[in-house]
Amino acid sequence: MSRFVVHRLWQGVIVVFCVVVVVFVLTRLIGDPVRVMLPLEATADQRALFEAQLGLDRPIWEQFLVFVGDAVALDFGDSLWQRRPAMEIIAERLPATLILTFSAIGLAVVVAVPLGILAALKPEGLFDRVVVLVSLIGLSVPQFWLGLLFIVLFAVQLGWLPTSGRGGVEHVILPALTLAIPAMTRIIMVVRSTMMDELNRQYVKTLRAKGLLEWQVVGVHALRNAAVPVLTLCGWELIRALSGYTVVVETVFAWPGLGLTAIQAIERQDLILLQAIVFVTAIIVVAVNLILDIVYKAIDPRIELKAA
Amino acid sequence: MSQDVDLPAASTVEPVKVEPAADGLRAEAPLAERRAESIWSELLADIPGLLGAVFLAALVIVALFAPWIAPHDPAAQNIILRLRPPVWMDGGSWAHILGTDHLGRDVLSRILHGSRISLLVGLGTVALAGGFGVLIGLIAGYAGGRTDAFIVAVVDIQIAFPGLLLALMILAVVGPSTMTVIVVLALNGWMVYTRITRSIVLGLRHTAYVEAAEMVGCRPGRVLWRHLLPNLASPLLTLATLEFARIVLAEAALSFLGLGVQPPATSWGLDVAQGKDYMFRAWWLVTFPGIAIALTVLAINLVASWSRVTSDPLEREKRFARRIIGSPGLRARMLAKGPS
Numbered sequence: 086m087s088r089f090v091v092h093r094l095w096q097g098v099i100v101v102f103c104v105v106v107v108v109f110v111l112t113r114l115i116g117d118p119v120r121v122m123l124p125l126e127a128t129a130d131q132r133a134l135f136e137a138q139l140g141l142d143r144p145i146w147e148q149f150l151v152f153v154g155d156a157v158a159l160d161f162g163d164s165l166w167q168r169r170p171a172m173e174i175i176a177e178r179l180p181a182t183l184i185l186t187f188s189a190i191g192l193a194v195v196v197a198v199p200l201g202i203l204a205a206l207k208p209e210g211l212f213d214r215v216v217v218l219v220s221l222i223g224l225s226v227p228q229f230w231l232g233l234l235f236i237v238l239f240a241v242q243l244g245w246l247p248t249s250g251r252g253g254v255e256h257v258i259l260p261a262l263t264l265a266i267p268a269m270t271r272i273i274m275v276v277r278s279t280m281m282d283e284l285n286r287q288y289v290k291t292l293r294a295k296g297l298l299e300w301q302v303v304g305v306h307a308l309r310n311a312a313v314p315v316l317t318l319c320g321w322e323l324i325r326a327l328s329g330y331t332v333v334v335e336t337v338f339a340w341p342g343l344g345l346t347a348i349q350a351i352e353r354q355d356l357i358l359l360q361a362i363v364f365v366t367a368i369i370v371v372a373v374n375l376i377l378d379i380v381y382k383a384i385d386p387r388i389e390l391k392a393a
Numbered sequence: 394m395s396q397d398v399d400l401p402a403a404s405t406v407e408p409v410k411v412e413p414a415a416d417g418l419r420a421e422a423p424l425a426e427r428r429a430e431s432i433w434s435e436l437l438a439d440i441p442g443l444l445g446a447v448f449l450a451a452l453v454i455v456a457l458f459a460p461w462i463a464p465h466d467p468a469a470q471n472i473i474l475r476l477r478p479p480v481w482m483d484g485g486s487w488a489h490i491l492g493t494d495h496l497g498r499d500v501l502s503r504i505l506h507g508s509r510i511s512l513l514v515g516l517g518t519v520a521l522a523g524g525f526g527v528l529i530g531l532i533a534g535y536a537g538g539r540t541d542a543f544i545v546a547v548v549d550i551q552i553a554f555p556g557l558l559l560a561l562m563i564l565a566v567v568g569p570s571t572m573t574v575i576v577v578l579a580l581n582g583w584m585v586y587t588r589i590t591r592s593i594v595l596g597l598r599h600t601a602y603v604e605a606a607e608m609v610g611c612r613p614g615r616v617l618w619r620h621l622l623p624n625l626a627s628p629l630l631t632l633a634t635l636e637f638a639r640i641v642l643a644e645a646a647l648s649f650l651g652l653g654v655q656p657p658a659t660s661w662g663l664d665v666a667q668g669k670d671y672m673f674r675a676w677w678l679v680t681f682p683g684i685a686i687a688l689t690v691l692a693i694n695l696v697a698s699w700s701r702v703t704s705d706p707l708e709r710e711k712r713f714a715r716r717i718i719g720s721p722g723l724r725a726r727m728l729a730k731g732p733s
Binding site: 096097099100103104107108111112218221222224225226227228229230233234236237241327328329330332333336347348351354356359360362363366367370371374 | 561688
């Protein structure tokens with residue numbers, strides 16, 4: 086177990102390092118940070134001063150070492166837009182993103198698992214067909230558009246919920262629902278198909294023959310066996326949401342999280358803030374991945390945690 | 394359709410062929426014809442899949458002939474006629490069936506032209522990511538050893554990357570355009586093709602017919618192209634269809650964020666973003682492009698789910714079993730016919 090954890094930690098470090106390399110190559114070699122960040126009318130002196138400030142006048146390998154050192158120290162310098170450390174801004178905005186993501190995935194799981202099970206009980210039945218069709222539609226609707234529809238319907242027409250921004254619980258509902266729907270549909274499909282497979286297995290027949298109540302057969306035995314693929318997918322959905330889907334939803338609802346900050350940083354040509362966000366997100370994604378791997382092991386003893 | 398060109402290639406497809414050779418009666422019909430016929434009957438049996446396929450075919454025609462079909466130039470502005478509602482509302486006219494936007498541009502024409510971008514980015518990305526991913530997957534599965542270990546490591550690392558955020562970063566540094574969107578989305582998507590290709594090639598690597606081909610002296614390129622690739626056709630086709638749907642959505646989202654297709658080009662995502670500011674006065678600006686995206690993606694998803702069920706023997710068996718249990722009438726009919 087501990088060997089496995091060490092191995093996965095090491096893998097995670099490699100992933101984060103690769104992200105650092107890619108970010109460095111992108112910002113320093115492919116793009117020209119001075120051109121991107123300074124206005125067009127900046128004079129040559131201003132450009133030189135700015136280059137010296139960022140250390141861009143030094144040789145490229147030295148720049149890379151400094152960059153890696155800064156990344157390890159979690160210090161990316163001051164945001165050009167807000168004139169204060171980028172990490173400070175991230176620390177402020179990160180909780181909003183975490184609240185949004187976790188409530189969305191929680192909502193998706195709570196709704197999707199019972200629906201998927203109910204659909205699997207009668208394959209090709211009316212309920213099953215309706216669930217599959219609605220899931221397919223939910224999967225096909227663009228998220229940003231869905232968010233706009235929700236705003237028009239629930240916030241403007243019905244006036245039940247606020248249109249955007251952050252505040253009490255009522256502010257989370259619409260963005261979380263928007264973020265949850267694609268994840269929800271994918272989880273429904275997987276719960277449905279794995280439960281259908283499990284319910285066709287021999288052990289289910291044995292349990293029924295023994296006279297176990299149907300809810301025990303389905304809810305305890307079959308569900309437990311179907312848990313691993315479903316959990317894997319839920320983990321995937323969490324990572325997917327954290328690593329990008331929040332950008333769209335946060336923009337639509339003006340939810341002040343990391344995703345919205347990333348878009349604002351791009352609009353203001355603030356590469357320093359943007360690279361800090363990408364780096365922090367990479368660390369979070371790697372950490373969530375690691376935690377999920379360990380959780381699977383705890384749930385299903387059949388999984389072997391190979392160090393290969 | 395000449396048989397002698399078609400038959401040798403078809404014989405290598407046999408292991409994963411769609412038809413489990415159930416009908417001995419039609420065995421004399423030319424292979425290609427039989428296959429086309431069976432695809433048609435499969436498609437007819439799945440009404441949602443058929444509807445999806447018909448919609449997509451229509452969309453391709455619209456995209457190809459948009460300049461001739463569209464009633465107006467999608468970029469032509471007319472400030473006097475701005476924010477006109479669709480034809481069935483007060484103030485609407487047949488000149489602008491779906492109304493006009495804040496610059497007086499015709500919404501219908503913009504949607505018809507927008508289909509070009511969606512399909513172009515979708516096809517471009519799937520071709521680029523799929524071509525590269527399958528090639529790398531074939532190499533990994535066939536070469537094995539260190540090459541394989543290295544490729545697997547790269548794929549694992551890239552799958553753990555925060556993809557969309559890095560894509561945003563690339564677009565911010567390089568500058569958005571249709572071409573960059575295709576490249577960025579392909580960079581984010583090639584790994585899935587590599588994974589599936591590699592796993593299938595690994596499974597087939599030591600089958601009798603592959604080893605036989607090697608033994609008679611086929612070069613690795615020929616073994617890959619002629620004997621391994623045909624086996625990948627149906628799983629890859631399903632994957633590519635699903636990826637296509639994902640990419641149409643991703644392009645729309647990027648364009649919505651202002652990081653995708655740039656004006657004066659048209660894109661459904663861009664139209665929604667521009668219409669957003671007039672959402673409460675002119676609902677049609679946001680609604681129609683959104684519906685266009687949703688219908689397109691839905692159609693692709695329907696075709697994908699049809700192709701998944703049809704090309705996977707296990708899925709077909711399950712479907713057959715379910716139908717027999719589900720309906721007594723169907724059961725009698727299908728038992729008379731045998732599993733389709």
